[in-house]
Amino acid sequence: MILFExxxxxxxxxxxxxxxGIDLRVDRGEFVxxxxxxxxxxxxxxxxxxxxxxxxxxxxxxxxxxxxKISSRKVPYFRRNxxxxxxxxxxxTNKTVxxxxxxxxxxxxKSRGFIQEAVPDTLEMVGLAGKSKRxxxxxxxxxxxxxxxxxxxVNKPAILLADEPTGNLDPATSLGIMQLLRAINAAGTxxxxxxxxxxxxxxxxxxxxxxSQGVVVRDEVGGxxxxxxxxxxxxxxxxxxxxxxxxEAVVRAALAPEExxxxxxxxxxxxxxxxxxxxxxxxxxxxxxxxxxxxxQPPEGAAFGTPSTAAEADPETPSAPAGPAAPVAARSxxxxxxxxxxxHPFGAEDDDIDDGDDTxxxxxxxxxxxxxxxxxxxxIDPVRxxxxxxxxxxxxxxxxxxxxxxxxGPVR
Ligand SMILES: Nc1ncnc2c1ncn2[C@@H]1O[C@H](COP(=O)(O)OP(=O)(O)OP(=O)(O)O)[C@@H](O)[C@H]1O
Numbered sequence: 001m002i003l004f005e006x007x008x009x010x011x012x013x014x015x016x017x018x019x020x021g022i023d024l025r026v027d028r029g030e031f032v033x034x035x036x037x038x039x040x041x042x043x044x045x046x047x048x049x050x051x052x053x054x055x056x057x058x059x060x061x062x063x064x065x066x067x068x069k070i071s072s073r074k075v076p077y078f079r080r081n082x083x084x085x086x087x088x089x090x091x092x093t094n095k096t097v098x099x100x101x102x103x104x105x106x107x108x109x110k111s112r113g114f115i116q117e118a119v120p121d122t123l124e125m126v127g128l129a130g131k132s133k134r135x136x137x138x139x140x141x142x143x144x145x146x147x148x149x150x151x152x153x154v155n156k157p158a159i160l161l162a163d164e165p166t167g168n169l170d171p172a173t174s175l176g177i178m179q180l181l182r183a184i185n186a187a188g189t190x191x192x193x194x195x196x197x198x199x200x201x202x203x204x205x206x207x208x209x210x211x212s213q214g215v216v217v218r219d220e221v222g223g224x225x226x227x228x229x230x231x232x233x234x235x236x237x238x239x240x241x242x243x244x245x246x247x248e249a250v251v252r253a254a255l256a257p258e259e260x261x262x263x264x265x266x267x268x269x270x271x272x273x274x275x276x277x278x279x280x281x282x283x284x285x286x287x288x289x290x291x292x293x294x295x296x297q298p299p300e301g302a303a304f305g306t307p308s309t310a311a312e313a314d315p316e317t318p319s320a321p322a323g324p325a326a327p328v329a330a331r332s333x334x335x336x337x338x339x340x341x342x343x344h345p346f347g348a349e350d351d352d353i354d355d356g357d358d359t360x361x362x363x364x365x366x367x368x369x370x371x372x373x374x375x376x377x378x379x380i381d382p383v384r385x386x387x388x389x390x391x392x393x394x395x396x397x398x399x400x401x402x403x404x405x406x407x408x409g410p411v412r
Contacts, residue, residue: 001063002025002060002159002192003024003025003061004048004059005023005059005061006023007021007048007055007059008020008055008058009055010056016213017056017214018041018044018214019045019055020214021058021215022041022045022058024045024216024219026190026192027190028158028190030190030206030207031181031185031204031207032206033194033208034192034193034210034211035196036212037212038196040213040214041214042194046192048067049062049192050084050161062159063078080108081158082157082158082159082160083151083152083155083160083161083189084160084161084162084163085149085162085163085165086163086164087163087164087165087167087168088168089141089145089148091144091147092136096132096133096134096135097123097131097135097139097147098123098132098133100136100147100151101123101147101154102119104155118155119132120132122153125150126147126150128146128150142169142176142177145165149184157189158190159190160184160192163194164194165177166195167197178197178200206222207219207220208220
């Protein structure tokens with residue numbers, strides 16, 4: 001899906017290359033952290049994948065495209081299949097939440113009908129259904145980043161590139177964002193994330209590619225942040241891990257193919273997978289207990305087919321989402337697509353682009369995509385988690401207060 005072959009990037013006027021002979025392969029469905037000290041080449045990597053920049057030498061293939069051969073005219077089409085999220089959110093300040101997300105579809109010519117379905121669905125998924133009319137300055141940092149993520153995924157990209165997406169957020173809010181990215185990955189989108197956040201790299205147990213002075217010095221699955229961490233690794237509590245396990249359980253339950261097949265009437269292939277449950281307006285995810293931090297744990301009855309009670313979130317009862325999803329199954333008939341369908345690397349308008357590189361290696365790193373400590377079959381007590389305070393408490397990351405504004409600003 002992403003292939004770097006001996007890629008070197010040397011910026012004009014610099015003595016040392018930013019990237020020096022990089023070989024890297026990322027397969028469909030992987031979640032890959034790119035870590036390394038400041039200046040090690042993480043952002044340069046992402047820019048090359050996005051085709052914002054070109055390598056000085058070497059070859060890069062993304063979604064079957066040789067980026068060295070793709071014409072400038074085709075670059076915008078190519079980028080439709082890549083969602084991007086940045087540390088500084090990059091929202092349009094004069095547009096509402098809804099319009100920020102809708103805009104990315106309007107500029108690529110999506111129909112009004114598609115936009116009217118896809119935008120609310122995606123906002124619901126990221127836990128912002130009740131804030132669609134707000135402007136960015138009326139949102140906390142965590143909410144702004146969720147808008148940015150909604151905008152990045154509303155067109156169902158095959159790949160989501162995230163460059164320090166939690167860099168401006170406090171730890172508890174960052175965890176919500178990480179859970180959301182993990183859920184998006186669980187739904188089929190390949191995620192490549194550059195980060196300094198040792199804590200999340202360690203607890204997520206995904207593939208870690210470490211750069212040092214433009215060279216890959218480590219590439220392992222389930223690795224921690226490593227010796228070069230510039231941020232101390234937090235000692236996450238067992239409760240913190242339970243929170244993540246519950247999230248994974250909910251996502252898995254919502255996306256499990258067998259439940260989908262049973263839950264939906266014939267002709268509505270995306271209904272249960274979309275997890276489109278009756279909407280609950282006015283819900284503020286930042287004021288709710290543990291189960292709503294991050295949209296991977298959306299408001300009750302909301303996206304992912306989330307169980308309607310904390311008890312139902314128990315992974316022992318994975319069929320819980322089938323209920324909430326059912327009432328809106330008929331509505332799905334009218335949809336062009338659901339955000340939870342497997343990503344279609346290229347739409348009809350992009351048929352001229354070859355997608356031949358999208359094979360999955362059976363023995364590839366994605367084989368361990370879901371770590372054992374997130375195993376939904378392991379016993380947890382979701383009721384206790386939902387009734388005993390905030391996520392920050394569970395993680396030992398208590399905030400100064402509950403004010404939304406504490407989401408904003410660097411805390412490291
Ligand atoms: N446009 C540019 N022109 C010249 N040098 C650049 C340019 N962009 C990046 N560099 C240099 O390339 C190297 C890698 O930069 P890059 O931004 O990829 O690192 P990074 O790992 O993302 O760093 P950080 O964690 O601080 O964002 C650095 O030495 C940087 O100074």
